[in-house]
Amino acid sequence: xxxxxxxxxxxxxxxxxxxxxxxxxxxxxxxxxxxxxxxxxxxxxxxxxxxxxxxxxxxxxxxxxxxxxxxxxxxxxxxxxxxxxxxxxxxxxxxxxxxxxxxxxxxxxxxxxxxxxxxxxxxxxxxxxxxxxxxxxxxxxxxxxxxxxxxxxxxxxxxxxxxxxxxxxxxxxxxxxxxxxxxxxxxxxxxxxxxxxxxxxxxxxxxxxxxxxxxxxxxxxxxxxxxxxxxxxxxxxxxxxxxxxxxxxxxxxxxxxxxxxx
Numbered sequence: 001x002x003x004x005x006x007x008x009x010x011x012x013x014x015x016x017x018x019x020x021x022x023x024x025x026x027x028x029x030x031x032x033x034x035x036x037x038x039x040x041x042x043x044x045x046x047x048x049x050x051x052x053x054x055x056x057x058x059x060x061x062x063x064x065x066x067x068x069x070x071x072x073x074x075x076x077x078x079x080x081x082x083x084x085x086x087x088x089x090x091x092x093x094x095x096x097x098x099x100x101x102x103x104x105x106x107x108x109x110x111x112x113x114x115x116x117x118x119x120x121x122x123x124x125x126x127x128x129x130x131x132x133x134x135x136x137x138x139x140x141x142x143x144x145x146x147x148x149x150x151x152x153x154x155x156x157x158x159x160x161x162x163x164x165x166x167x168x169x170x171x172x173x174x175x176x177x178x179x180x181x182x183x184x185x186x187x188x189x190x191x192x193x194x195x196x197x198x199x200x201x202x203x204x205x206x207x208x209x210x211x212x213x214x215x216x217x218x219x220x221x222x223x224x225x226x227x228x229x230x231x232x233x234x235x236x237x238x239x240x241x242x243x244x245x246x247x248x249x250x251x252x253x254x255x256x257x258x259x260x261x262x
Contacts, residue, residue, distance in 0.1 A: 002225045002257055005031035005057040007204075007240040012247045018048060025052035027248050028258045033058040033099075033238045036066075038089070042096035049097065056099040057236040058141075058202055061090040061129070063105050072105025074129075074142075075122035075154045077113065087129045094138050101139050101202050101235070103176055104129055106154040118154060123168055130170035141201040143176035146184040149211075156185050158192050162199050174201030178240065183208045183219055190227055197231045206241035213241055215253035225257070 006012070006029040012020035018040070024032055030053070037045055037059050049056055064070030064079070073079045073086065090102055106122060109115065129140045144161050145153045155161055161175045177200045182189055193200075207217035214221040228237070243250045 001260060002228065002237050003031065003235070004029060004254065004257065005033045005055075005236040005238045007238050008032050008034040009036075010240055010242050013243075014246055018044070021048035021052045021054060023248070025054055027251055028254070029054070031055040031057040031236050033236070033240075035060050036062070037093050037097065038062060042093045046096050046098075055236075056097040058099055058101045058103055058238060059090075059093070059097070060103045060105060062086040064107070070107065071145075071150050071153060072107035074104050074125045075107045075118045076110065077117060077121045080121070080125060083125045084128060084132075087132050091133060091136055091138065094136060100137055101141055102129075102133060103141050103143060103202070106142065108150075108152045109154050119164075122154065123164060126164070126173060127168050127170060130168065130173040134170070134172050139172045139174055139201045140170075141174050141176040143178055144181060144185065145178070146181045148184060149181070158182055158186065158196060162196055165199055175199050176202045176204065178204040178206075179219060179221075179224065180204070180206035180208055180211060180240070189219070189224060193224075193227060193231060197233060200233065202235055202238065203228065203233065204238040204240040206239075211242050212244045213250045213253055214239070216244075221253075 006024040008020040012023045015023050032054050064073040073083050094102060110118060133140050142155060142161055144155050144157050147153055147156060165173050165175060179189055205214045205221060207214050208219050209217060
């Protein structure tokens with residue numbers, strides 16, 4: 001049975017961030033995820049999780065200067081010390097919030113540098129992150145992202161992400177399989193889920209192409225959810241979409257799955 005986590009960065013934006021935990025719980029979610037927790041003390045976020053009976057499924061390590069357009073620093077040469085500090089910061093939050101999965105964003109391709117050099121830096125940083133997280137019981141995940149949403153993003157394909165994980169060869173380094181991004185870049189989701197499930201550490205969903213609720217667009221999510229179950233995935237499925245209107249009003253797609261879980 002699929003287990004869904006509300007993405008509080010994209011969903012419930014009609015509420016202040018700190019109020020989104022209660023709104024998600026009221027709609028039947030048992031877990032949440034979001035991009036970044038760092039604007040709030042970890043204890044304040046933990047209090048919201050506990051008050052609303054929620055599990056923290058995932059958040060991202062610090063991505064560099066987000067406001068300036070950076071989208072991760074793991075593949076950026078010369079930023080290795082900053083990257084190590086970012087992992088220390090993220091793991092300090094996981095100790096409080098309790099999530100066992102941490103997303104590390106690759107970053108943007110640097111036009112004047114070879115892809116081989118960036119990939120070498122990326123692998124080295126991922127090896128460090130996985131080693132640092134292993135003693136904490138945390139899995140590091142990397143996510144291929146389409147270049148329509150983030151032009152120039154370094155990691156775009158599922159096979160490349162799986163190859164990187166294989167090369168680093170850390171047991172706690174896996175791929176974050178975002179159905180929305182994969183459909184835009186590659187399609188053929190079912191084949192890729194079957195091929196790669198052993199190396200998938202987190203799944204996310206959204207309608208394609210507009211990134212709205214998963215009951216809109218070109219993907220047959222009820223069929224995919226059944227396949228994901230058949231393949232033995234037991235983790236959370238993050239609902240990383242932008243609601244068409246009020247979040248709660250658009251959750252008709254979720255109600256059958258909540259009813260089945262009772």
